[in-house]
Amino acid sequence: TQLLEQSPQFLSIQEGENLTVYCNSSSVFSSLQWYRQEPGEGPVLLVTVVTGGEVKKLKRLTFQFGDARKDSSLHITAAQPGDTGLYLCAGSWDKIIFGKGTRLHILP
Amino acid sequence: DSGVTQTPKHLITATGQRVTLRCSPRSGDLSVYWYQQSLDQGLQFLIQYYNGEERAKGNILERFSAQQFPDLHSELNLSSLELGDSALYFCASRGTSREKLFFGSGTQLSVL
DSSP: OOOOEEEOSEEEEETTOOEEEEEEOSSOOSEEEEEEEOTTSOOEEEEEEOSTTOEEEETTEEEEEOTTSSEEEEEESSOOGGGOEEEEEEEESSSEEEOOOEEEEEEO | OOSOEEEOSEEEEOTTOOEEEEEEOOTTOOEEEEEEEETTTEEEEEEEEETTEEEEEOSOOTTEEEEEOTTSOEEEEEOSOOGGGOEEEEEEEEOSSSSOEEEOOOEEEEEO
16 A cells, blocks of 8 residues: 655644655655645645655755655745645555545644 | 525434435536535545546545536535534536536534
8 A cells, every 4th residue: 555644744834944744655756746725615726756865845845855766855944824724745656545634733 | 706606505314314405516627526524624536536536535434425427517425414424515627627526515524
């Protein structure tokens, strides 16, 4: 069974702080995606990483794919209340499987 | 707006009943995915269709079935409903990119 473990499950921090959330698996991914979901809406794709060791930046968000393509991290610099949401990682094999997500709350 | 349309947005029904959830993918997308989201299980893959044919199956119960029609819209049928089936059901479509999914806004199913 291919599983994606995300940590932490919940994170509540003050505006302006930095944070990192993680996505891990015992399986090798062909690619990994990060999505963000807000209440009442479906997940929206933030980024796709494909190559081991790849780093992608999206404004204050930095995504890293592990060298062995089994893990990934999302780092947010100077978090803002608008970053609040559920962050999901998804791995592509024959299906697209999601982790349970990190629920992030940024306090103003 | 993702371009994926799901109806209805909310559905309240009783145990033992049967419901049908509908999804219209983005224009031109051939793949449709169905997911179930609950607080404890997260986003669980149910089933995928490509151009009318079942392509992959996940943790879909035998009481559940789906199909994709020639016009590419899809329906998820849930029967003999149980309290535990209460969840958000999402449909997503995929275009030419192998990985990128576009999600609808979901159907919130409440089984009372």
